[in-house]
Amino acid sequence: MSLVMEPLGYGFMVRAIITTALAAIVCAVLSCWLVLIGWSLMGDAVSHAVLPGVVLAYIAGVPFTLGALVFALIAVTLIGVVRNTSRVKEDAAIGIVFSSLFALGLVLISVTPSQTDLNHIIFGNLLGVSVPDLIQVLVLGVVAFAILILKRRDLTLYAFDPTHAHAIGLSPKRLGALLLGLLALTSVVALQTVGVVLVVAMLIIPGATAYLLTDSFSRMLLIAPVISAVCSVTGIYLSYYLDTASGGMVVLAQSAVFAAVYLFSPRQGLIGTRLAMARRRKAALLAA
Template sequence: MTIVDILLDPFAYAFMTRALWATLIASIVCALLSCWLVLIGWSLMGDAVSHAVLPGVVLAYIVGVPFAIGAVIFGFLAVALIGAVRDGGRVKEDAAIGIVFTTLFALGLVLISVTPSQTDLNHIIFGNLLGVSTSDLVQIAILGAIVATLLLLKRRDFTLYAFDRTHAFAIGLSPRLLGAALLALLALTAVTALQVVGIVLVVAMLIIPGATARLLTDRFGRMLVIAPAISAICGVVGLYISYYQDTSPGGMVVLVQGITFFGVYLFSPTHGIITKRRKHRESATLDALSTG
């Protein structure tokens, strides 16, 4: 089998072609948003919202409306509940986040277990990348386009919100509104990635690409290019490995992202742990030679 055969063989099947497009769209959109989540320090909030949308998605299925509607409603509900519990006085924010998102996630599991359906709703939890239909792909593409367009159009405002909310307020922007907009986009992005990796692993796609790019550059503009590029490459590589090794495609996509992060964490030219130690040893050697 030649290299060309290896590259083209998986896409002789229509379901693999749809899986590839779904992976690319979700990877790029999640990576774009992850740049802001990493800068703001919303990693745990991303975990909370991505899990908290589960009951909204299930209820949307029951009612027969688009998943995005239920996801956004429960995303905002989760944020409101976290704020209410935190502002009560004795519960810190991290505890409030943990309580709210686990409770809402459990509610989603219960709803799945009692909802009569001809469709296996467990794919919402674990993803069903190889089962992406044409209509699913259209929904993923539409949601992905909406999120990416809004992020890029408002990137300056969101970036100012991430770095200096006081300055954003001083020039007439509303930090509260910008934060709410990011949370809404977070809920939509979670729905975009549902079919690819499921609720459980969505947070990985929302955090790993941005964290990886942050280790490779100190400029935010470059992060917005590096993170989607890395995420897309990891998505394609993970899909190929899952096809030839017969593994979970969504899990493999996230695993490749995680391995890439640790590789960058160790060997990044500027911030890599091993790179820093090597430069330190070289510097110490040069100092010893110069003083000797």
Template structure:
């Protein structure tokens, strides 16, 4: 098999092309949103919303509605419940998140167990990337486009909210409204990624790309470019790996993201574990050379002449 055959063969199949398109859309949308989630510290919120959409998907199947509709409704419901529990009781946000998302996720599992179906609803949990239909691809593309347009339109406001909500409020921007909008986009994006990797792995696509980019740059606007680029690369690698190794496609995509994060965590020039140590060693050697040169330059001329005479005599 030639290299060209190796690259072309997987995507000569219609279902692989739909899988590629779905994965690329989900990867880009999740990666862009993940930059804000990492900065704000909403990793657990991403986990909560991604799991809380499960009962909505099952109920949508029962009534014959699009899966995306049920998922969006329950995503917003989860966000509202978390906020209500946090604001109307002594329960802190992390506890509220844990209570709401585990309860809704459990409800989804119960609904799956009691819903008579000729369709295996377990693919909602674990993903069914190779089984994405044309209509589902259209839904993913539409929801992904909406999420990206809102993120692009509110880029500056969201960035200011992530770095300094107090300053945003002083400029006349409503931080609570921005936070609610981001949570709504999180619910929407979870639905997009749900088609690709299922409920269990959605949180990885929502967090890993942004965390990886965060280790590679100190500039947020560069993060917004690096994270999708990494996510696209991992999507392609994951699909090729799943085709030739005959493994789960969604799992391989996320596993590729995890492998890239591990490499960046170790070898990133400024923030990587090994990269920092190598940089420290280089700085130490440079400082040693500078001190040595300074010491030699400060020695008396007579001492330098004596050394030269001694070398000449030898």
């Protein structure tokens, strides 16, 4: 119990745990749709493209969240424009836009005089989360989570069969735009915790892990946030006792769980499926 309670004696650790758990849950729920649709690279693009917005928000003296959200929406719009108005394919359009905007953010950081270390936006600053930061994450996270839950049936139909969605009166374009907007909002939520570089991991790994554990999408929506929340708390505790980067440990915890599932999942695991086949063969031989 002392190992569990000791970190909770510090206010900054409590704020870090709550903030990361909130961000992890929202990212994990969204990651289920991203994995199914194949938008993992889009999550990478949006998470990196918010950097110039953060720097410009600092220069203008407005909340970082506002600048990040604006540039996340700009990135999504630019990707759509390049893809729809040229011969460039979607993956190339994503790479062009996110690398260009990320480079712009790095340049702005290098030329902006600042008493605040803006590099924590890139690498995260979990242990420096303030009460206003926690409130921002809570509000944005609740909004994103509520929309995802309320529209889950429409978004799920769009992910599996956009043609059928159109046939029953839904607009695939609007649903896609809604999902991209939620991706932008969720990226801003996670930005407060693990930073730009590691946001993409929180937007992909939980959904991919749940995808290997079940064939039911409704179960994915339960498994992914539970795994992500547990990994986030575990990662923070490990970072406290090992004196390592908190954001990195959170992602490493998620990666370790994915690796275990990838190897030992009874249905999809590399080793688990072979062991199951061996047991079935042995049972067949004994029955014969």
